[in-house]
Amino acid sequence: MDTKISLVQNGALQKVGSVFVEAFGRSPALLIADGNTQRVAGFAVARSLEQSGIEVRQLVFPANPQPYADEHSIAQVRLSLQMDTSIAVVLGSGTLNDITKRASSELDRPYMVVATAPSVDGYTSYGAAVSIGGFKQTLPCAAPTVVLADTQILCESPSEMIASGFGDCMAKFAAGMDWILADLLGLQAIRDDVWTMVQKPLRQVYQQHQGIAKRETRAIGQLFDALSASGFAMQIMHDSRPASGAEHLISHIWEMEHLSKDGQPVSHGFKVAVGTLASVFLYENLLNLDTWDCYGNPIERWEEREASLKAFFTDEKVADQTLAIAKSKFLEEDALLERRKAISVMLPTLKERITEQLPPYQELKHAMQLVGCPVHPREINASLEDLKRAMVGAQMIRNRYTILDLYYELGLFDQALLCIEGM
Numbered sequence: 001m002d003t004k005i006s007l008v009q010n011g012a013l014q015k016v017g018s019v020f021v022e023a024f025g026r027s028p029a030l031l032i033a034d035g036n037t038q039r040v041a042g043f044a045v046a047r048s049l050e051q052s053g054i055e056v057r058q059l060v061f062p063a064n065p066q067p068y069a070d071e072h073s074i075a076q077v078r079l080s081l082q083m084d085t086s087i088a089v090v091l092g093s094g095t096l097n098d099i100t101k102r103a104s105s106e107l108d109r110p111y112m113v114v115a116t117a118p119s120v121d122g123y124t125s126y127g128a129a130v131s132i133g134g135f136k137q138t139l140p141c142a143a144p145t146v147v148l149a150d151t152q153i154l155c156e157s158p159s160e161m162i163a164s165g166f167g168d169c170m171a172k173f174a175a176g177m178d179w180i181l182a183d184l185l186g187l188q189a190i191r192d193d194v195w196t197m198v199q200k201p202l203r204q205v206y207q208q209h210q211g212i213a214k215r216e217t218r219a220i221g222q223l224f225d226a227l228s229a230s231g232f233a234m235q236i237m238h239d240s241r242p243a244s245g246a247e248h249l250i251s252h253i254w255e256m257e258h259l260s261k262d263g264q265p266v267s268h269g270f271k272v273a274v275g276t277l278a279s280v281f282l283y284e285n286l287l288n289l290d291t292w293d294c295y296g297n298p299i300e301r302w303e304e305r306e307a308s309l310k311a312f313f314t315d316e317k318v319a320d321q322t323l324a325i326a327k328s329k330f331l332e333e334d335a336l337l338e339r340r341k342a343i344s345v346m347l348p349t350l351k352e353r354i355t356e357q358l359p360p361y362q363e364l365k366h367a368m369q370l371v372g373c374p375v376h377p378r379e380i381n382a383s384l385e386d387l388k389r390a391m392v393g394a395q396m397i398r399n400r401y402t403i404l405d406l407y408y409e410l411g412l413f414d415q416a417l418l419c420i421e422g423m
């Protein structure tokens with residue numbers, strides 16, 4: 001694993017300097033923050049580094065508009081790093097971390113993250129979720145060498161950020177279910193150690209949802225640990241499969257479309273929260289499926305598929321990238337029939353596994369509501385039509401088997417879109 005030191009404790013902020021020295025020696029540091037995180041802990045982090053004899057420069061993004069993870073922000077950090085041999089210390093949550101992770105990786109330098117909120121699992125993941133030329137993708141790059149989080153700061157973080165992290169954590173129910181599905185179809189085998197790493201803490205956090213809603217230090221620490229664990233799982237696999245399924249693909253479409261509410265981009269965790277409930281809802285609906293539903297429903301021919309894709313992605317470059325992906329997963333007649341057979345054979349097992357893996361939709365929804373997650377698209381300024389659109393796009397953008405592919409290949413995608421109106 002890239003991550004060598006992970007320190008999550010009360011008062012950890014005072015140890016930034018000593019931990020930095022332990023990991024990187026006496027290199028100078030470039031502290032990267034935005035207006036908000038600078039205000040919360042910028043001074044404490046800079047002081048701790050300086051007290052350890054580290055020379056510190058700072059690069060502070062404005063609080064408003066919030067930094068966006070694209071090639072421009074990445075270039076800004078990279079240029080600043082290139083001024084000397086500094087190691088980046090990023091103070092912030094998801095987006096800033098992704099920007100810094102990618103910029104550091106382009107220069108082949110390690111970096112350190114000081115987390116300010118338990119808001120995403122991307123702190124510790126391999127790869128950075130960024131938009132290049134408007135296309136949302138996960139670019140390969142090393143995870144941080146050091147992850148440090150002060151539970152005091154985590155508990156004081158804005159409630160929406162805690163709720164976001166809870167949403168990103170609950171996503172592992174749905175992502176796990178998609179992995180089970182891919183495993184049952186022989187498309188991507190489950191790795192037991194990685195599975196346990198993500199799924200065990202997920203269940204603890206789910207049980208603790210009331211404590212998280214009340215910002216109990218222990219529960220918030222558990223949430224951060226669960227999110228970190230799923231990042232570590234992605235590092236081990238060099239793949240986001242253990243932590244990301246249809247719910248994340250739905251959120252990627254919304255990220256590409258810059259979904260915003262009250263002038264602010266909707267957080268990753270909030271988009272994922274709605275995607276998670278949609279996915280769980282679709283799985284629950286699958287419990288009503290009979291073997292004979294697996295046959296006889298027509299799907300698009302490739303030419304029609306191509307046309308749908310081009311209609312969806314109006315940007316030519318994005319359409320081209322997506323076409324290649326869609327082509328690689330498109331099943332022609334015989335292959336499609338084979339797949340439908342495989343699905344119908346494993347259907348009883350799949351239903352059992354759905355019941356084991358997923359909490360009942362209403363129960364999950366209630367827990368998410370209590371913590372402050374959005375549970376309906378309208379709460380993130382999207383309509384049901386927007387959700388349906390995102391589902392259509394989500395099924396196109398990645399060659400990763402999910403519940404959306406299952407519905408698509410069975411010729412039941414329209415039925416899934418209709419069904420989602422009931423969520």
Ligand SMILES: [Zn+2]
Nearest residue numbers: 121168268272
């Ligand atoms: Zn996520």
